[in-house]
Amino acid sequence: MSARVIRRIERPAPELVKAAASYGVATLHEAAQRRGLMVDIHPVVPGLHACGPAVTSLNHPGDNLMLHAAVEVCEPGDVLVVATMSRSTDGMFGELLATQCRAQEIAGVILDAGARDRRDLIEMKFPVWSRAISAAGTVKATPGWVNVPVVCGGATVTPGDLVVADDDGVTVIPRAEVAAVVEAARLREEKEARNRVRLQAGELSLDVNNLRPLLERLGVTYES
Ligand SMILES: O=C([O-])CC(=O)C(=O)O
Numbered sequence: 001m002s003a004r005v006i007r008r009i010e011r012p013a014p015e016l017v018k019a020a021a022s023y024g025v026a027t028l029h030e031a032a033q034r035r036g037l038m039v040d041i042h043p044v045v046p047g048l049h050a051c052g053p054a055v056t057s058l059n060h061p062g063d064n065l066m067l068h069a070a071v072e073v074c075e076p077g078d079v080l081v082v083a084t085m086s087r088s089t090d091g092m093f094g095e096l097l098a099t100q101c102r103a104q105e106i107a108g109v110i111l112d113a114g115a116r117d118r119r120d121l122i123e124m125k126f127p128v129w130s131r132a133i134s135a136a137g138t139v140k141a142t143p144g145w146v147n148v149p150v151v152c153g154g155a156t157v158t159p160g161d162l163v164v165a166d167d168d169g170v171t172v173i174p175r176a177e178v179a180a181v182v183e184a185a186r187l188r189e190e191k192e193a194r195n196r197v198r199l200q201a202g203e204l205s206l207d208v209n210n211l212r213p214l215l216e217r218l219g220v221t222y223e224s
């Protein structure tokens with residue numbers, strides 16, 4: 001498929017996005033049976049959370065032209081996922097793009113590349129996650145794609161998948177699985193709440209998680 005911008009994508013139902021937003025990345029990643037976690041993508045600004053449908057941008061390394069093109073097709077609440085065709089850590093996103101993204105009400109930006117202007121991004125409290133921090137500039141010269149499936153942090157992101165990011169990292173949930181993953185996350189948090197009460201009361205995780213029989217089965221012996 002030649003270089004192009006695809007404007008129309010299917011998104012998860014807004015109620016599902018809202019429901020998923022009440023859970024952290026660790027819970028949702030576990031609830032998805034440990035799939036979808038991006039590797040080596042970290043928060044640029046700590047303490048923030050983003051949850052929204054993915055708009056994807058596939059860029060030539062060292063060139064952020066298609067990132068600029070992708071901002072136009074984002075709707076309020078979307079998460080912009082920026083991939084490159086080969087490995088790159090150049091600072092292709094900074095304070096000016098963040099200013100534009102905030103005005104467009106984009107929920108967050110995930111870069112399999114570098115971000116820069118970190119001090120400004122922190123002051124703005126703009127939610128951005130990246131592989132690197134780098135002052136290295138990028139050009140705007142090479143055609144690419146907006147809203148095609150991409151690989152970001154080792155995870156496949158199809159436009160309209162749900163992307164969730166917080167201090168623990170970034171995970172992606174396929175659009176068709178969001179309802180099931182949200183329900184699994186709810187059950188998981190209920191179980192954790194029950195366990196938390198027992199741990200606060202002084203019980204050990206060995207008992208709460210029924211690990212003693214496992215230790216025995218695995219042949220672990222105790223020495224006094
Ligand atoms: O201009 C760029 O290419 C990236 C940047 O520093 C900004 O968005 O402020």
Ligand SMILES: [Mg+2]
Binds near residue numbers: 094095096116117
């Ligand atoms: Mg800048």
